[in-house]
Amino acid sequence: MNIGMVCFPTYGGSGVVATELGKALAKKGHKVHFMSYSQPFRLNLFDENLFYHEVSVNDYPLFDYPPYESVLASKIVDVAVFEQLDVLHVHYAIPHASVAYTAQQILKSKKINLPYVTTLHGTDITLVGRDPSFEPVIRFSLNNSNIITSVSESLKKDTLKTFKIDNKITVIPNFINIDEYNQPLEYCLKKKYAPNGEKIMVHVSNFRKVKRVEDVLHIFDKVRKQVPCKLILVGDGPERPAIDALCRQLNTCNDIINLGKINDPKEILSISDVFILPSETESFGLSALEAMAMKVPVISTNSGGLPEVNINNVTGFLSNVGDVEDMATNTLKLLKNNELLSKFKENAFKHAQKFDINLVLPQYEKLYKQLIKA
Numbered sequence: 001m002n003i004g005m006v007c008f009p010t011y012g013g014s015g016v017v018a019t020e021l022g023k024a025l026a027k028k029g030h031k032v033h034f035m036s037y038s039q040p041f042r043l044n045l046f047d048e049n050l051f052y053h054e055v056s057v058n059d060y061p062l063f064d065y066p067p068y069e070s071v072l073a074s075k076i077v078d079v080a081v082f083e084q085l086d087v088l089h090v091h092y093a094i095p096h097a098s099v100a101y102t103a104q105q106i107l108k109s110k111k112i113n114l115p116y117v118t119t120l121h122g123t124d125i126t127l128v129g130r131d132p133s134f135e136p137v138i139r140f141s142l143n144n145s146n147i148i149t150s151v152s153e154s155l156k157k158d159t160l161k162t163f164k165i166d167n168k169i170t171v172i173p174n175f176i177n178i179d180e181y182n183q184p185l186e187y188c189l190k191k192k193y194a195p196n197g198e199k200i201m202v203h204v205s206n207f208r209k210v211k212r213v214e215d216v217l218h219i220f221d222k223v224r225k226q227v228p229c230k231l232i233l234v235g236d237g238p239e240r241p242a243i244d245a246l247c248r249q250l251n252t253c254n255d256i257i258n259l260g261k262i263n264d265p266k267e268i269l270s271i272s273d274v275f276i277l278p279s280e281t282e283s284f285g286l287s288a289l290e291a292m293a294m295k296v297p298v299i300s301t302n303s304g305g306l307p308e309v310n311i312n313n314v315t316g317f318l319s320n321v322g323d324v325e326d327m328a329t330n331t332l333k334l335l336k337n338n339e340l341l342s343k344f345k346e347n348a349f350k351h352a353q354k355f356d357i358n359l360v361l362p363q364y365e366k367l368y369k370q371l372i373k374a
Ligand code: GMT
Pocket: 011, 012, 013, 014, 015, 017, 092, 120, 121, 122, 123, 126, 151, 174, 206, 208, 210, 281, 282, 283, 284, 285, 286, 287
C-alpha cells in the first residue's frame, strides 16, 4: 500500500505513535509518506520505503497567523496525485482531520478517491477539543472521517461524551516494539547518576500543566526522606521555570538530574527503578508503556486511559489526581522492598508485551485494506 501519514513532528506521544507506525509499515514493504512542517524527531529517512514531504508556509506580512492548514491540504493533494496514495492516516484531530477532509474534496474534483483514517490521541479531545470554538469543525471532520480510531477505551468514551459523533470509533491501543526494548544496552549510566547506589525515580514528559510535574517533585521530596534516591527529569516545556523554582524551594535540586529533551529514553529507563506519571489526564500514557517495556514499574494517577496501561498493584500503583501522599507511599513500598520491586519489574514487562507492535500493526493494516476495497 501507499500510505500518507500526517502528524505533529514535535516531542509528544502522537508524533511518536505515527512515526513508529510508519516505520513498522515500511518494514513490511508498504510505502509511507510523512507530511509535516518539520521532520518527526524519531524518523530516520535512511530506512527503506519511508519518505518525508515538508510542508513549508511562506511568511507574508499580511498573515498574523500562517495558513498552515491550507498549505498542508495542498501538500496532501500534491503527494496523493504524484505518489498515488491509497489511503491517508492523520494523527490528532486538530487541525489534521479537517485538513484531510478538505484534501479529500479537492481530490474528488479530480476524480481521485483518498479515504482517510483519523486517530484521536487525547488532548485533541480532552483539552483543546473541549474549547467550544473548535467544536463544529471537529464534529464535522470526525463525522466525515472514513474511519476514526482512538488510542484507549477511555478516550473513546470522552469523545462520545464531548462531541455528537455518529461515526463508529475503533479502539486501537498505542504500542511499542518489544524487541527493541529487550536488548542489552551498551553502556550503563547508573554509576554516573547514582554513584552511591541510590534508587532512581524518573519522569518523562513535555512539561505541560496537564502533566503535574510539580507533583513529581513533591513525591520525590517525601520519598528521599526515607530512601536515598535521585530523580531524573526528561523533557522540557512551559512548566520548566516553575519546576526549577520548586526544587530550590524544596532544597532538592542537588539530587535532581535535568536531561531536557532526548529522542529515545531507553538508556535512562534502563537504569530507573520507578516511573512517576501524576498527570491530571492522560488518554493512554505512552511514556508509561515505554517505561514498562524497559521493566520499570509505574506510579501514576488513575485518570483517563492510565488504568488500561498501568495495572494497580501489578505493574505499579494508581492514585487519585493530586494525592502525592499516596503516590509517595506507593513509591516507598517498591523502593524499600527489592523483592517486590523485582516482581513488579517483571510484571510491568510482561504486561507491556501485550502492546507489542506485532499485535497492533495488523489492526491498522486491516482498516486501511477495508477502506481501499470499499
Ligand atoms: O501528552 C501530551 O501532552 C502529548 C500528547 C500528544 O498528542 O502527543 O499525548 C497524547 O497522545 C499520546 C499518544 O497517543 C498519549 O499516550 C498521551 O496520553 C496523550 N496525552 C494526553 O492525553 C494528555
